[in-house]
Amino acid sequence: MNRIITLLLLSFCCSSFSQNIVADLKIQGNKKLKSSLVKKISNIKSGVALDSSVIEEDIRLLKLLPSVAHAYYQVFPTEVSSKFNVYYNVEENFTIIPSANIYTTNDDEFAYRLGLYEFNLFGQNMIFGGFYQKDIYSSYAVNFRAQNLFSRSLGLAMNYQNLTTREPVFFNRRTADYKYNNESFEVLGLYQINFSNRIEFGVNYFTEDYQYKSGATDPNVPQALVVRKMLYKLIYDYNALNYDYQSVDGFRSLLNFQYVHARDDSQLPGFLIGWNDFLYYKRFGKNGNWANRVRLGLATNNKTPFAPFSVDNNVNLRGVGNTIDRGTAAIVVNSEYRYTLYEKNWFVLQGNAFVDAGTWRNPGGNFSDFSDSKNLRVYPGLGLRFIHKKIYNAIFRIDYGIGVTPNATQGLVFGIGQYF
Template identity: 75%
Template sequence: MKQLITITLLCLTFAHAQEYKVADLKVQGNKKLKTSFVKKISNIKAGVVLDSSVIEADIKLLKRLPSIAHAYYQVFPAGDNSYNVFYNIEENFTIIPSANVYTTNDDEFAYRLGLYEFNLFGQNMTFGGFYQKDIYSSYALNFRAPYLFSRQLGLAINYQDLTTQEPVFFDNTTADYKYNNNSTEVLALFQLNFNNRFEIGVNYFTEDYEYKFGAISPDIPQELRVHKLLYKLIYEYNTLDYDFQYVEGFRSILNFQYVTSRNETQLPDFLIGWNDFQYFKRFGAKGNWANRLRLGVATNNDTPFAPFSVDNNLNIRGVGNTIDRGTAAIVLNTEYRQTLYEKGWFSLQGNAFVDAGSWRNPGGDFGDFSESQNIRVYPGIGLRFIHKRIFNAIFRIDYGIGITDNSTQGLVFGIGQYF
């Protein structure tokens, strides 16, 4: 029936689009998600020309929302050369716990536990936070409402108090510092059109470094507290199309930041930017190839507090907890996901991956990318336990094994796909 309705609509659109109008948009299947919200963000409205391309774009947008597991449409005659359009919604359960756990063969153990509501007030708003234990305790609160003011304009507010033990690298030695980052961020969210969106805002934060143990140097402070202001711009180009756990298409996310210190005599201002290129391809009914390439560069200050880190939970599975830093980075993550079992709401995926990356040393040059001590290559395998009716309810287990010099190996647990 759906295929017949779709074919009929296509014929009507391409033959006499100007003669047929939308009598009404009706929303079915939604329970928690407000009908008024679906109509607010949809381009199909009563009185507009019946256009299959506009309807398809609306459906793709709906399937990207955390609150929706799946969506499809139907079209029925309403008389007088007009048609009723029905958007059929299959909702996600959206009050979701989050968890990330990671270990290495060096007996490192850290975890992050959170709880988020992804459909607050039925308006597709996200609110929640997390608690993290990585030697020290940390927490954060996040609010995000991309359609708060209109289909195009929204708001995000984030607060974070993050404390970790961070290695600092200098003169071929290492020291460990207790690092605290306390930040408040406000972002304006703007969706230009279906494929393009922007975020722009400001983040005020305080960084606090306290020496714990390891090497010392008269040039490296053992205590450092600095107030900073960060101006942020994010641009995303997105053509991804979702079908439950499967993804196809291309996405590019550019993140550019300018950071200025409020303590003028301590740390210089710097720029940092990176771009994530993501490409997903379906293979047959059950295969999915996923790729992420990150290119990042920052002001090349010769400092042990360089911004790009090599880390288990960020970029290289199995490598360990912040084992190196740099002022530029190239990271490639590629994996093939195969559905091994699927019935009703449950799906089991297996995956094989390769994570690889290299970094520019602080104060170094781009030739550092080819230095063997900066290159990390970690192949591995994993499993995904997926609940298809709960947003992001993907429990993942990955085991990465390093094949480059001085490598480690380890497990990485988490909620959601790695990328």
């Protein structure tokens, strides 16, 4: 009711006067989040014209911050004619958040990733944290991201990762297992074009180390390979999503384009890789939420056992297992219907039914590989979400996927946050 009254008052003021001016922007309800940051990223400032569309855009931006659970505004006249105070009211999230991803398959495979992140470092909307992963071998990473470090529009991200896994390598319909290590350091510039559009650009220095462990061999496939590489990255994000606690509505498109080349005399050719995630969410009534993701990926079609796109439990198909295939192009569709089964104060229990499906182009193959039944995989399943509404990304998910295509697996996938 207060929101409706505020909107009516603001509409009346804007229609009655041609020069309504903001006297001051005041921030209320925030404890850890700095008022100075909210003012820095807001378009409403002292002295600008009072505009309801600009205020609504600021509120949408605040709701996207990890530190903000909910935000709304109020407008009150001052004692000076045609001047108004604007109040942004903020309900904060708890932002020191553990992360966890755990999965199993019917091959008794078990792996996990545990992390801890602060999503509002120093009250400045900075993200800092890291993770430890056990997937046969140990791995770790440290991440820092400051979207508004230099201004409302300009920020910086830095990431260090030392990732070691057992990777299956596929050639001539045979498989070999390699110990794979990727040690990388990445620096990205972050630029917000406007509310819905942002870009990231930067470089990644990394070293890949493949060591043969078991399985098939081939004279043309090295059993040991160490390559130092450089990666140039460009990300373009169009985000028109609207959040209302656990419910999401709207469209988002996320493009990731990379060029990779060797930094030494290994003579390995450089290659291009890019993929675009199209996400669409629609609410149905108070409790229903339909969520969809379509990923289209394409890379230079080198005939190599180390192709960049993988079929993986925690990335694209729930229940499929850990990197069971690779390709140089991919089409993946994830669709699920989420339904709020119970909601009380801060707690939400949500159920979901999903279908994950994907197909790949074989390394050196043709686009006709997409229609090859050997490359097509479909995994329907069911899941539960345990959600804390006042802690950022505090969504504990459990999904069980069952493959319905030939030679399929099935298994549980645990994690923090929605799958997409």
